[in-house]
Amino acid sequence: MAITLVAVCGATTKPSDVLNTAVAALVVEYQAVLKDPEKPIRVECDFFKQNPPSVAITQANILPLLERTGGDVRVESYVKWQLLSAFDGKFDEAIESRAINIYRRAANLMLRPGVSETDRIELDKAAKGQLQDSLDRVDQKLMDAVGKFNAYNAQLLRYRNDLYARLPVRYESLLAGLDDAAQRLANGIDDIDTKPFVATLIADTRTWAATKPDARQLHTIGRGVSKLASAKGPVLYGAVGWSAREQRLVWTRSQRDLNFNGELQQLANELNHSTRASKPD
Incomplete structure (x- = not known):
């Protein structure tokens, strides 16, 4: 497949032709996975590294495609994610505002099963009155739903991560x-998909703060970091277990935050100190 794409891309002369060919190929790739989840799929942003275009593809060429919306957001996110492989590094200053707006308008994440009131009622109803030998069946229902949740969000998160990094x-x-x-x-995304992103966000914030930014901006970012450090996610339903004391099935529940090892709060403290230091005596 890659050889065919290289040949097709090599036969074109305009960036729009190369991009249209790439989009069509990427749509086919992801639609195949939707039909058969066992199909192999790209796990790196590498389409144009594996299929070098015959003409230069600029960031300006890609932006209109990133701004488009419509159709299955999983396919859309996969295609846009792979289009980012046409360039390395950051977006140019001249188009960074458009790029930030694209990032803000990235497809909404699916809400974790068990978070909405409707889901909670259904899960509680599924466990109510069941005997211990029903534990695996009841538990599997939530596990299957969470599996679909993770699969749905996987591509959306990859796109968000690489778009933010640029x-x-x-x-x-x-x-x-x-x-x-x-x-x-808020959507109950697993720590494995939030912790690395938060670490990147913390590092970027420290880099920015070291440039001695405007005091008002520093205060606003500091307040946002502090709010995020103290935020609690929704109550999440975990595995169901048997309560010997109550003689019934009981769901385990938990709540997450993003203040991993106190790192966000530490950053908030640093920004607060910098804000005070930047104020005139």
Whole structure:
């Protein structure tokens, strides 16, 4: 497949032709996975590295495609994610505002099963009155739903991660990143998909703060970090277990936050100190 794409791309002369060929190929790739989840799929942003175009593809060529919306958001996110492989590094300053707006308008994440009131009622009803030998069956129902949740969000998160990584480290991009992190928490995204992103966000914020930004912007980012550090996600349903004391099935429940090892709160403290230090005596 890659050889065919290289040949097709090599026969074109305009960036739009190369991009249209790439989009068509990527749509086919992901639609195949939707039909058969066992099909192999790209796990790296590498389409144009594996299929070098015969003409230069600029960031300006890609932006209109990233701004388009419509159709299955999983396919859309996969295609856009792979289009990012046409360039390395950050978006140019001239188009960074458009890129940040694209990031903010990334497809909404699916809400974790068991978070909505309707889901909670259904899960509680599924466990109510069941005997211990029903434990595996009841538990599997939630596990299957969570599996679909993770599969649905996987591509959306990959696109968000790589798109954010290409944004210049600015006040506006940090605000967008904080909003993204809050959305992940509110939707019940697993720590494995939030912790690395939060670590990147923390590192970028420290880099930006070291440039001695405007005091008002520093205060706003500091307040946003502090709010995120103290935020609690929704109550999540975990495995169901048998309560010998109550003689019934009981769901385990938990709540997450993004303040891994106190790192967000530490950053909030640093920004608060910098804000005070930047104020005139």
